Amino acid sequence: MNKEHTVMKEDLGDVTAPGTLRFERLLPVGIHRAWAHLVEPELRAHWLAGGAMGTQPGDAFELLFDHTALSGEQAPERFKQFRAPVSQASRVLQMEEPHLLVLAWRNDANGPGGSEARFELTAQGDKQTALHLTHSGLRGVAETRDVAAGWHAHLGVLLDVLHGRIPRPFWSHLDKVAAEYEASITE
Template sequence: MTTMLEQDHFGLLTEPATLTITRLLPGPATRIWAYLTDSELRRQWLAAGAMKQMAGAPVDLVWRNDELTDPSGTRPEGFGDEHRMTCEVTAIDAPRRLSISWGSTGGVTFTLDERGDEVLLTIVHKRIEDPEVLLNVSAGWHAHLDVLEARARETPAAPHWDNWTRLREVYAERLFG
């Protein structure tokens, strides 16, 4: 049975300052796991960066969002052509669960749950205290998952930046009315 969360693709605050967002993707889980852990595949939807699959391993993520879609759309003011962040793998159970630190927030956990020939990817991003950061992160995860879904389904993705800008407005209304 598909939940409301899966149907509309929008993330929800599942507790104060915690965003949970899901996406049903074509499987198997090992395929989607590779999109989470392999730098070249992750670069196609989120950020590049080598990742050793072991707790305590550093991960240097490099975002180049202008390269995610063609065309990329209009980059919002205040965003550069590249963003970098050093994270750490905090827990791993391949190919089901990956947790990494994430800047000043409480970290991100990716969980994969096979559902027949599809995989439910659940992302839980904890302790996003600043409302502006929450808006950017909510729209960001949603827009990046749209790109991942397009890659996994081999369909065209909407221009990333235009999608992110539209989603940020939608999340502002959904989260803060």
């Protein structure tokens, strides 16, 4: 496997509190281009999910996940529900261009099954941006592990896209990092 696709321990997300994950990545683009990959549907669709996003706090929108389109790799049997695009109701909680985007994940961060994804961008000169992603409100160890592996795989695709590389096989990478999170996130 390509060296840049290996799982490095320092790249694993951290559990900062029960049900809260934090990821840090250095993106090889300026802050405005990094922001565009968070909010513009056609760019976001290449690493996470498409779908038009609201522009004001409180705006509801649908994220459209098409995991097969990320790298051309079909979902394995255990993820067969993701072989076709999946829609997820979400809501903008905060939006401060180009530094902060907070989303209610699965519609209502305070409702059943809901959580919150917080993206913080900090310019590191003109050509790099620090991304801090915090996902909170996760319920239990199993959900925390699953979400950690999912974000890790999606962020890997984002880095490939921003570096101009062919994206790594999404599902194969997810399986590899899931094993790492299984071992590192315990009760």
